[in-house]
Amino acid sequence: MSNAATDLNTRALAAQILVQVLPLNRQNLHPRSLSDLLPAVAEKDKDQGLLQELCFGVCRWYTRLDKVATPFIRQPFKSRDADLHALLLLGLYQMLYLRVPDHAAISETVEACRQLNKPWAVKVLNGMLRQAQRNKSNLENTLPDNLAISTAHPKWLVDALTSAWPAQAEKILQANNEPGPMCLRVNRLHGSRDAYLARLNEKQIKARAGEFADSAVYLQQPVDVLELPGFSEGHVSVQDEAAQLSALLLAPQPGDRILDACAAPGGKTGHILELQPALSELVALDVDNTRLQRVQENLTRLQLRATLVHSDLQQYNAGAGLFDRILLDAPCSATGVIRRHPDIKWLRKRADIRQLAETQLRLLKVAFNLLKPGGSLLYATCSALPQENNRVVQLFLAHEPLAHEIKIDADWGQDAGIGRQLFANEKAHDGFYYAHLMREAQGH
Structure with missing residues (x-):
């Protein structure tokens, strides 16, 4: 990002970000995520909300917008002009999806072209956007009628979800394109959920109780966390309702030694301590030290303590049979949280799923060895794909005679054979998977 970023308009900044995320530039072999790129740029842009909306929106609808753009592109963009391609998509996104007047969308996007030092392309871009404006009512009528285009997902992911969940796939894909609601976790050390709902009501923040986690609260509209009563004092945290099930299913008991094996950014760590402050440890x-600092920041705000360890789980030498309970929130494709991270659609590749599943199985084996006899392990992912979920656990159970599944008796989600699967729900929780395992007690 250039030092002149502060001088660029919001569309130009968005284009610079999108060329690093989307497959617009064939020479960009290492795309980066929006959560990696946006914060640094957003600080410099006075219109942070619009910048995020533009980047999220174009990522959310990328292939659909690209199909709409195709008739207006006389010759393919060169790699060095990927930012022009991004500007065309940005212009179309504003005209089709935002309440920005067409003339403003076009003039601001064309101005961004000047700012990105492409004066020769100003007329070309202006012409393409004006042509699109004239045909606006028909732009989407000629698109192919298939789920990959209608829901703007890569075909491999549509195929994977349709194969795994034929009855739910279309709903999952549609939910992935709806921004998820803001969900809070009430810290019950500081009062009940009902009491917190009353505090929100006093502040005229509209909210409702969650569906299955007794600490969950959904806001009708997102708000800045500093507007939430008691946020700075640790009375409440932002956490999706499906993620709140982690600590509830783990069910920490007084005196337990617990390992949160992939803890960053610390939401689940904090929740475990809120549920059971009388742990032994x-x-x-x-593995990521920078993200581990986020865990400490969260714990400091919550006024809670844990032992923080910077290590790869596979190199962690704590000794076998050390923990009563282990939470393994394994690294995954994050296909259950696409609505919050729409760039996942284009950053993930089919080959990643097999590699992730291999890593997950390795981590599960290592974590299980750290359990005391009679101890329990909760395996969790925010993936919607069985390859990373019940199939990993099934493979593990087939080769580990001391491991047994603890059936999760619940009315949320769906029985996945082994464990339970939640799908992203437009008005509620993200997609998540949970399986609960026990290490056989000695002498059995």
Whole structure:
């Protein structure tokens, strides 16, 4: 990002970000995520909300917008002009999906072209956008009638979801394109959910109780966290309702030694301690030291303590049979949280799923060896794909005679044979998977 970023308009900044995320530039072999790129740029842009909306929106509808753009592109963009391609998509996104007047969308996007030092392309871009404006009512009528285009997902992911969940696939794909609601976790050490709902009501923040986690609260509209009563004092945290099931299913007991094996950014770590402050010890481990600092920041705000360990779980030498309970929130494709991270659609590749499943199985084996006899392990992912979920656990159980599944008796989600699967729900929770395992007690 250039030092002149502060001088660029919001559309130009968005184009610079999108060329690093989307497959617009064939020479960009290492695309980056929006969560990696946006924060640094957003700080410099006075219109942060619009910048995020533009980047999220174009990522959300990328292949659909690209199909709409095709008739207006006389010759393919060169790699060095990927930012022009991004500007065309940005212009179309504003005209089709935002309440920005067409003339403003076009003039601001064309101005961005000047700012990106492409004066020769100003007329070309203006012409393409004006042509699109004239045909606006028909732009989407000629698109192919298939789920990959109508829901703007890569075909491999549509195929994977349709194969795994034929009855739910279309709903999952549609939910992935709806921004998820803001969900809070009430810290019950500071009061009940009902009491917190009353505090929100006093502040005229409209909210409702969650569906299955007794600490969950949904806001009707997102708000800045600093507007939430008691946020700075640790009375409440932002956490999806499906993620709140982690600590509830783990069910920490007084005196337990617990390992949160992939702890960053610390939402689940904090929740475990809120549920059971009388633990013997909670070890929060993560391979990423920068993200581990987020765990500490969260714990400091919540006024809670844990032992933080910077380590790869596979190199963690704590000794076998050390923990009563282990939460393994394994690294995954994040296909259950696409609505919050729409760039996942284009950053993930089919080959990633097999590699992730291999990593997940390795981590599960390592984590299980750290359990005491009679101890329990909760395996969790925010993936919607069985290859990373019940199939990983099934493979593990087939080769580990000391491991047994603890059936999750619940009315949320769906029985996945082994464990339970939640799908992203437009008005509620993200997609998540949980399986609960027990290490056989000695002498059985």
